[in-house]
Amino acid sequence: MASANEIDIISELQKKPFSVRQSGEQNILVKQRPIPNLQATTGNRSFQESWYSKKDWLCCSSEKNALFCWPCLLFCPGSSSSWTQTGFKNMKNFLSDCKKHEKAKSHMGAYKTWKTYGFQPRIDCLMSQTRREEIQRHNEEVRQNREMLKTITEAVLYLSRQELAFRGHDESSSSMNRGNYRELLESFAKMDSVFERRLHGRLAETHLAGGGRFTGVSPDIQNDLIDCLDKIIEDEILKEIYCCTFLSIQVDEATDVSTKEQLSVIVRMDKGESVIERQLGFVDVSCDRTATAISSVVKGLRDSRPLLLL
Ligand SMILES: [Zn+2]
Incomplete structure (x- = not known):
């Protein structure tokens, strides 16, 4: 039995559960599994102190003269088991009852919580580290994509300025001439190893493993880039129009190489x-x-561009 001055932690826990205590108090309490020597015998079977090392969840109340489950007392005190309420006293059935309790879902949950208590910040930290690395990889990929886009944009600007065709008749890898766009990018690639790896899809060397990455060579990408640059140039022209004193518009019809009337x-x-x-x-x-159709085209241009004050 406990002496008059000795505080029985288990009795205290039953009066004031772990969950309602201050976090500082919880941090101390969680490490104080009470393991006093118990003088208990049932039939010819007595309590053995070595059980504490074999069952690391086992604890004892001197006041109640009974065995309890420490993690269940802390994290699952509401369970109706004798391991949390009255205490276990039947030493004869100790091993079989222990096995039964260890298989209980509530015990397994409480045991896991107890074992990982205080380690949660470290697990969070580990997750944060993984997340940080993931973000760093993503940012590096974005940076390299932007660098690549700069080079590709330069190629688009050059070909547009020089009024050169982008596509080639044969753009296959065995072709001797894959068109102005691809050939120009190949020339850039000779001077930039990172660009060369990305252009040819050899990303594993840049630790950005995985397929389907941006290479900037598809016809859709070429057209998208031309459209983007066209929009930027048009915005600049519209700004000039907005600031000018007088404005006139000239339209003239011509036939292009594909015999379309432009x-x-x-x-x-x-x-x-x-x-x-x-x-x-x-x-x-x-x-x-006809004059009506051409007039409609001009009006359509005005309506689609609010700054074009015609
Ligand atoms: Zn338990």
């Missing part, structure tokens, strides 16, 4: 000291080249 649209702006001209683009008017 309407060239040019704006002429008076900027005070000088007069400048900018081409807004070509519009296919093959279907209808």
